[in-house]
Amino acid sequence: MTLQAVVIGTSAGGVQALSQVLPRLPADFPAPVLVVVHVPPRQSNSLVDLFAAKCRLPVKEAEDKEPLAPGTIYFAPPDYHLLVEACGTIALSSDEPVNHSRPAIDVLFESAADAFGPDLAGIVMTGANSDGAQGLRAVYAADGQAIVQIPATAEVATMPEAALTACPDARTMALERIVPALEAMIAR
């Protein structure tokens, strides 16, 4: 594989969990990183400001039709699904919520699996529902790398547990192991 993109999904406890992952990404990380965090629809995207201050990579809200840039962290805007087109551009949609969520992790993961196949890493972390489980299975089925936070280490274990039920062969790891694992994928 050549790692072309990383997708991350999380919900309850996600901001703290992401704080242990995204700031560890090195400034020369070559792949775009797309993140879905479940947030209430009308909350302005304060996640961007929060993580821009902590990360070495540029952080921004994903924009419709924007070409993915290497080494950039994209957050899904509140109240929109985030998808990736096969040609490597971002797409947003206001289709109905999936798993009661918009943005939904499954929507991002399934479209990214379709676009990047084996060159994708998908990561499911702490959360209180099962969004992301089907998406992670799609990543794995397309020969991408499926990673789940060890449920016992998650603030809320429901989401990682559901991901492991749907995708039992996913690798589990503690949050601090995730960035080294991604770097190893690049080096390969």
Place this chain on the structure above:
Amino acid sequence: MGESIEDIEIQLLLDAVYRHYHYDFRHYARASIKRRLLQARSQWGYDSISAIQSAVLHDESILPQLLNFLTVQVSEMFRDPSYFRALREKVVPHLRTYPSLKVWVAGCSHGEELYSLAILFAEEGLFERTIFYATDINPAALRAAQAGVFPLERMRLFTENHRLSGGHTSLSDHYTADYDRAAFSKSLRERTVFSDHSLVTDAAFGEMHLISCRNVLIYFDRELQDRVVGLFGESLVRGGFLGIGSKESLRFSEHADLFAEFVREERIYRRSSQ
């Protein structure tokens, strides 16, 4: 990766629907179309997208259901209340200067945006001088918009949105509740022309003062977006207003120079005078 079989099948299906029925989804953003078609496939129990193609070509009664998968999205009344507040506070004062007004809700789906605008115009005293045009390509969606009936459970959200938009009537003044449904007042649509219109293949509408078309352009590819933005430019009077979705932009359009930003953060544009 090469083109997958599914991607080939989707292209063929869209070609078939266009050639036989003249509904043109070929320039819709593909990732969302694919998601919806895969949903249709599993819901209908077909083995493949090709099976949907065969079914829709040989049985035209399938077409309306396919259109529902490809076009309908559930919206909210007064979605993004700050957009409606900006219309109320910044656009309405300009609209007041016209003796008669035309408003186009392009891609009206089930009518949430239309009824929101009708209520806003009534509250601002502009309703009696306005003709609304509500268009969509999906006949079932147009019928739903014309009926103006929404699930009662959604009224809580709609009421809250309406309040945040600066509404100074009570939303419940505009509908009657009946079991689990809210039926909006007939008078709200008595000044509306409902019409089948495709942004992809049909021509401009004349002399509009306001076009509201939100979260429609994100479903189009760049090429089609360009066409539609040009169409809106042709359809507006000089100084007319265009509102698009909060995550949409005219920035990349080749027709961007037809418009000036009016309320930037709400994506409200104004037709330039040249």
